[in-house]
Amino acid sequence: MGCCFNRKDLGLLALRSAVGGVLFTHGAQKLFGWFGGGGMEGTARAMEQMGFKPGGRNALAAGLGEAGGGALLVAGLATPAAGAIVAGTMAGAISVHFSRGFFVTQGGYEYPAVLGACGLAVGLSGAGRYSLDDLTGYRLDRAAIGLVAFVASAASAAAVVSKRQRALKEAAAAERAGAS
Template sequence: MSLINRKDLGLLAVRLGTGSVLAAHGSQKLFGWFGGAGIEGTAKGMEQMGFRPGRQSAIASGLGEVGGGVLLALGLATPMAGAAAAGAMAGAASVHVPSGFFAHQGGVEHPAFLGYVAASLGLAGPGRYSLDHFTSHKLDRPLFLLLAFTASAAAATAVVGRRTAALAAERLDADEDADADADGGRP
């Protein structure tokens, strides 16, 4: 039997690549690394995108990306890591959906793909070359998988729903202001 298993090696490569990209993006948000805005700039951006409160949204998004990414790369608590990263990417994808699919048009392609791969790794497991394997999969159990993905889906649904409601309220206010201006300020 070969000492190197191709599937486990493939999972390691996907975990390292995906985890690194996620962690880098989260580091931009949390720490301002790699040309990012840092927590204050990200918080302002989150507010403008309809995520309220902005600071808490920036922290949650950054932690989902950094934490999920690092844990995926290490292959530790893989179901929770995949679910956290997928949830963070669901929020990011909601911002990009109006621009269509392709990334070069500002579309959903990049966050959707990262979320899809993170979720897939959470479901598939980390493979032999991982800390989960080293720890006898203590944090990689079916119950953790169920709980992590249920919690992530519920949180992402709530966050995206709140954002959608906030943006709709802003549009309604803007429409009412425009109508009032058109009427010369008459009620």
């Protein structure tokens, strides 16, 4: 006699809940100031300091990417798009921490890389049986949706990171010129 629960589907539920829950709370910090976060104003200032300009628009995008992507992962709804949103959002976070190396203990990109990889993996594998995707007949979990979402997310992340790199170079050049 077998168990009435599928281990793989339970594993996907646990992974989606953990990763999505973490991302949702980080996004809620940015958007609403919940859980000790800076809200939109504080996040916008921080984004400007990190080279993401304009800060307000980037704060909104990061907050929605984390909170929205996280909520979709937890629910198991539009899972390919949710995974793409999470992976793209974490690419921006990786760009902030990249210069400090891999390990989070030195301020590195380890943590956003793991969150992004988990989002990517769930987006590719699907949410499993215990999800809203399953309840809706996988209408929003189709290969074409996943392909479009991952291409759009990768292109958006590349554009945002490139724009940030240009802003940082311009700021450094202005600082050198001012110091002369």
